[in-house]
Amino acid sequence: MSLATIWAWFTDPANWQGTDGVPNRVLEHLLYTGLTLLIALVVAVPLGAWVGHSGRLRWLVTGANAARAIPTLGLLFAVSMFVGPLIQSDLAFVIPSITVLVLLAIPPLLSGTYAGIDSVEPAARDAARGMGMTGWQVLTKVEAPIALPLFLSGLRSATLQVIATATIAASVSLGGLGRYLIDGLASRDYVQMVCGSILVAVLALVADGLLALLEKRAVSPGISGRATRVARSRARNSDPHSEPDPDGADRSDPDPRQPAVVGSGSTGPVEATAATGTPSERDRP
Amino acid sequence: MTWALDHIGDIMSRAGQHAWLAGLPLVLGLVIALPLGWLAARRPRLRAVLLTTTGLLYTIPSLALFILLPPLLGTKILDPVNVIVAMTVYTVALLTRTVADGLSSVDGSTQQAAIAMGYGSFARFRAVDLPLAVPVIAAGLRVAAVSNVSIVSVASLIGISQLGYFLTDGYARSFPTEVWVGIVACLLLALVFDLVIQVVSRVLTPWTRAVAA
Numbered sequence: 386m387s388l389a390t391i392w393a394w395f396t397d398p399a400n401w402q403g404t405d406g407v408p409n410r411v412l413e414h415l416l417y418t419g420l421t422l423l424i425a426l427v428v429a430v431p432l433g434a435w436v437g438h439s440g441r442l443r444w445l446v447t448g449a450n451a452a453r454a455i456p457t458l459g460l461l462f463a464v465s466m467f468v469g470p471l472i473q474s475d476l477a478f479v480i481p482s483i484t485v486l487v488l489l490a491i492p493p494l495l496s497g498t499y500a501g502i503d504s505v506e507p508a509a510r511d512a513a514r515g516m517g518m519t520g521w522q523v524l525t526k527v528e529a530p531i532a533l534p535l536f537l538s539g540l541r542s543a544t545l546q547v548i549a550t551a552t553i554a555a556s557v558s559l560g561g562l563g564r565y566l567i568d569g570l571a572s573r574d575y576v577q578m579v580c581g582s583i584l585v586a587v588l589a590l591v592a593d594g595l596l597a598l599l600e601k602r603a604v605s606p607g608i609s610g611r612a613t614r615v616a617r618s619r620a621r622n623s624d625p626h627s628e629p630d631p632d633g634a635d636r637s638d639p640d641p642r643q644p645a646v647v648g649s650g651s652t653g654p655v656e657a658t659a660a661t662g663t664p665s666e667r668d669r670p
Numbered sequence: 671m672t673w674a675l676d677h678i679g680d681i682m683s684r685a686g687q688h689a690w691l692a693g694l695p696l697v698l699g700l701v702i703a704l705p706l707g708w709l710a711a712r713r714p715r716l717r718a719v720l721l722t723t724t725g726l727l728y729t730i731p732s733l734a735l736f737i738l739l740p741p742l743l744g745t746k747i748l749d750p751v752n753v754i755v756a757m758t759v760y761t762v763a764l765l766t767r768t769v770a771d772g773l774s775s776v777d778g779s780t781q782q783a784a785i786a787m788g789y790g791s792f793a794r795f796r797a798v799d800l801p802l803a804v805p806v807i808a809a810g811l812r813v814a815a816v817s818n819v820s821i822v823s824v825a826s827l828i829g830i831s832q833l834g835y836f837l838t839d840g841y842a843r844s845f846p847t848e849v850w851v852g853i854v855a856c857l858l859l860a861l862v863f864d865l866v867i868q869v870v871s872r873v874l875t876p877w878t879r880a881v882a883a
Binding site for chain 1: 725726729730731732733734735737738741747816817819820823824826827828834837838840841844846849850852853856857860861
């Protein structure tokens, strides 16, 4: 096994055409992932939003998280064995796998959506109502933007989970990039296995990178902490006597995956607006 | 049920292998994640770099990592070392963030008090910051333990012996009982790991109970 053999595999035109070619396998993998996420989103987002909004049936979220302890491989085999024989067509291999993938994608999406909506402060909701917003406007203009970072981090982990498990699902005859790994194993073609693994890893990294980019783009600056940081540094520059906040670095942590950033209240959008309003008043001892 | 009882010896020996493949990486991962998390908590700039790098490693799907490690490490594909290394990588990826968060969560006034009492940087980390971060780190370890137990079973696809064998073998033989035994055994093992971490965490943090009582 050397880099040359891997290079030879990737540059062999035979590996780029037909059902077993790289473009088709990548497309299959993306199709399974997309279809799974679509179904899981339709189930998890309204449910998570409702649980977060009403505070009822919280055990659903806890239960879904506990269900993550079930080994994915076992779930895959168990569902394939029970659902597979019920279907009398070519879909017998696809439907069980997609079912398992959906089951695995729901918990992170559900808890992300739930935690996002749950992190909206009642004060912010009341303020929006007080400004005369309708229920729908409160949802779309206040709750949704505040819930977005946590929802997107749930979407990221769901996507990774689905891409990884779709690979394993090749062992129950699903197509996609996992075929290279499983078929390579069966025919002792180690080069094919390694090349397939590289493709899977790259696909996962690219998908994660794109979602990270989306997270940066879509999350409002007032929530991600970007606005707060700008205001703080401005405050520091304009007021030479101000001491740098000892734990300022922690509080302005831009990582939206930390629930504390949204949930703690002190770094919420309200403070961000206050900070931009009167920069020189900030950070004065 | 009778099948499980008939094969109890096999199940226990594979459970032992499974516990080793999932448990050793937890310890190794924690040992590596502690200094990394400490660095990340002290230097915000390094924090971003460290968390991004470990995050990228966590992104690589497990089956792909099991296959990619042998040529990188110079091991054979059936060598359990590959699984140990892969699981350690995942554990480090999960725990670096947790350790950093745990250390950052220590109250500023507590740290100031420790400095005023004459604690040096390392002594303060060992005697004050680290013990106070134990509950957060333990929570991260529990997540890592449960996910490790699940991921290790995937290694049975490439023929490494542990509880995942019952899953692949049961599927290959169209014998659902064996698959269920494998799933239940994995769940029980995850539960044992979870309980052990909780007990150790409680023993290490007697003050949390003193306040509650």
